[in-house]
Amino acid sequence: MIAVDVTLKRGEFSLEAAFESKARILALHGPSGSGKTTLAHLVAGLVAPDAGRIAINGARLVDTAQRLNVPPEKRRIGLVFQDALLFPHLDVRTNILFGRFFTPKAERRVPFDAVVETLGVGHLLRRRAGALSGGERQRVGLARALLCSPRLLVMDEPMASLDYDRRQEIMTLIERLRDEFSIPILLVSHAADEILRLADEVVSLDRGRIVAQGLPSETLAAASRITEGGRFSVVSALEAQVGAFDARYGVTRLDHPAGEIVVAAHVTNGERKVRALINATDVALSHRKPADISIRTALEGKIVAIDEDDGPLAFVHIELIGGERLVSAATRLSVDAMNLTVGSAIFTLVKSVALDERELGAGATARE
Amino acid sequence: MTLSDLAPFLEFSPPELTAIILSLKVAGVATVASLPVAVFIAYALARWRFPGHAALNAIIHLPLVMPPVVTGFALLLLLGRKAPLGAFLADHFGIVFAFRWTGAALAAAVMSFPLMIRPIRLSFESIDERLGLAARSLGANRLWTFFLVTLPLAAPGVIVGTILGFAKALGEFGATITFVSNIPGETRTIPSAIYSLTQTPEGDADALRLAAVSAAIAITALVVSEILQKRADATRAGR
Missing domain, CATH: 2.40.50.100 (RNA polymerase II/Efflux pump adaptor protein, barrel-sandwich hybrid domain)
Structure with a gap:
């Protein structure tokens, strides 16, 4: 259960968004500049809103009226970036265990072996992060976020820089994560096929405002009419x-x-x-x-x-x-x-x- | 010419040896003491925007462009025995800089600071700031993030800055001689010793020897910094 009601103004750009969702995979969809990444960063705590509230599973993370703004390191939200952002000076194993080190022992619910097995990164553990291919990097990034046993996984365009086959592979893995570890996922994406395949619900954004929320097939069919992809993106x-x-x-x-x-x-x-x-x-x-x-x-x-x-x-x-x-x-x-x-x-x-x-x-x- | 012909050339007199050891001590202390400050200020200049950002940057670089004598004179005005700050430190903490080797270390630190800070700052600036955000989201607070992610990634710049700073501190002359004079055994470092020798008749051979030592240390430092940087770059590229 994620509940967001925030406003933010940065120069010309303003974001006003309020939504609630119980979806296992909720997608934030919209063209670039629509504010979907900003919204994800607000949830993760990388950006603070001018005003508003954010709560996940009843845990309040932001409430400006109460001057509450939990810092990102205390939110327990796993972030997956488009370019993975692995720590280049550490090997894969240390990268994956980075978040786990900071997770209180009692809350380490996600087992290391299961993650390594599911994401197929066992043979990479001794390698340096800089020596991985794009798909490998993304799998290690998923493992790293997962191993801090987060309340929510936020994925910011995790497949945008991958080729077709790697994308299919990562989508399959995301489905397995959803089913095996039962951690809700917030997926930022502009790709209709990703959202239709993965998401239970979609929040569609345009220029900082929510324009639609609902089932992916219905919401996107309406939205994609106006996007640049035209008939081939429906x-x-x-x-x-x-x-x-x-x-x-x-x-x-x-x-x-x-x-x-x-x-x-x-x-x-x-x-x-x-x-x-x-x-x-x-x-x-x-x-x-x-x-x-x-x-x-x-x-x-x-x-x-x-x-x-x-x-x-x-x-x-x-x-x-x-x-x-x-x-x-x-x-x-x-x-x-x-x-x-x-x-x-x-x-x-x-x-x-x-x-x-x-x-x-x-x-x-x-x-x- | 064989090695045994060289031996007398490399045989240092006690005053020369004292100057060499003192130089290493002064430069070592200056470098070790100013390194944490340099890392902090380099990080602040690279990552933070604050009022006085440009002013701080200018002040740090002043010793690079001002005549060293002026820097030494400024230190004397500020920290001399009769200067307000100097007297205060001496009376309350027993810290005296003027005409002591500690003063030589301070002068060397101030003079080498701009050289030290530059590669460190460039290193910080070249790091993707989002790596820090990734660390924060994984549960590391600002301090952990700095020591586990940012500082290790800036290590090549820190190493280069340290070595350049050390080499510069070894060679510092103008500010040192103005601030702490040229006292044998206390403030007479290699450059001061060379200067003194060139002022005495028959001193040229000895001056040349110390000059060779000085050049050897400086060249070694540069070569080591080059090697370390190459190695760090290779590590970062994932090889």
Whole structure:
């Protein structure tokens, strides 16, 4: 449980933000300059607000009315930076144990071996921090933050400087941290795919103000319309149960209330739920469930909104059976030609080859 | 020329030996005593913004640009036996600088301070301040952060500053002779001894010998500082 209500003014920039969340992974999302990093630094205590309150799990960290401002070293908040910021003069082992040294013995809940094992940094322990690759640095950074047994992990764009494969790897690790150590995470990110895959809830910021808060798939679909990425950054997330693996064709079937999702990969994480990320540009629409077509994934729902302007594009928002939302990018031409209207029943078609295993994140096993 | 031909050249007379040992003592004490102050002020100048920042910076660098005689004279006016501060220290704490070796150490410290502080400050400035924030977030308070993260990362600059300061302190002459005179066994360091020898007839050979010692110490210091800095850079690069 995190509760924030702060104001801050620095020159031209002003931040006014109030939110509460019980999410296991809460994302702070927004373009650069929106104040999301400042907000994370406020929570961590690296910056003091002009006025306001911050509390985590009922523990008050800041209350300017009471002149309370707990210094960062007493907040017990693990910080993970974009560039990891490992101590270059120390080896990996000392880096990882740095925070643990300052943690009172009674509060050292997170075991060293488990962290080293989960994050796969055992073979790096004797190396100097300066001699690591980007992905390795980030894993060591996660281990270091985790080992001070924090009440909250604050991650400031932890994957922004990594390539695609390393990002997938770190996302998988973050999911495992969430499940194995049950420490809530505040994730600062401008990347929709990270948030859709990882976060339970998102707070969307723009120019120092909160513009939306809610489920990632709904909040981001609305927000990404106006961002620079345009149609290619609109992504939906669907949660589904892993079903049977068809060894003959090498595909895995995922069970979703609205239908079956076929993934061209062997999805291995057992009985877990997964979150499949689907680009709006990979979703086609049909009035009937088609038979004579290569696409195997057809999810049933109804149109709840059609978002269009004078441009050639329209974003069709579909509420699937089960309540989840999926966004499809189409031309205005086809919207009119198909006579699509709000309220009409529709089948959404997703090419299986557009989905790949790395786009599937382990879904939240339980939501608070 | 063989080594045995050199032997008489390297055989020091007792007064010369006294001057060499005194020089090492004065420079050593000056360096050790001013190092913590230099580290603190270098850190303050590098990291803090406060009123008087520019003034402090200017005062520290004054001895570098003023004639050393003036610095020595200023010390004399401030800490001489009859000067207010000098008399106060002598009466209440029994600390006397004027015409003592301690005064020579003080003069050397003041004169070498700008040289010492510069590499230390540059070192502090080159450290990513967010590393300190990372340490704070991991539970280290300001003091722990300084000693575990900031100071070790600034070590190359601290080492270079120490060696440069020591070399400069060994060679200090103008301020020293003005402030504490040229008393054999008390304030006659190598430079003062060389000066005295050049003022006596037949003293040139002896002066040359001391000059060689002085140059040897200075060159050794520079080489050692270069090696240490190279090694520290390599460590930081993760090799």
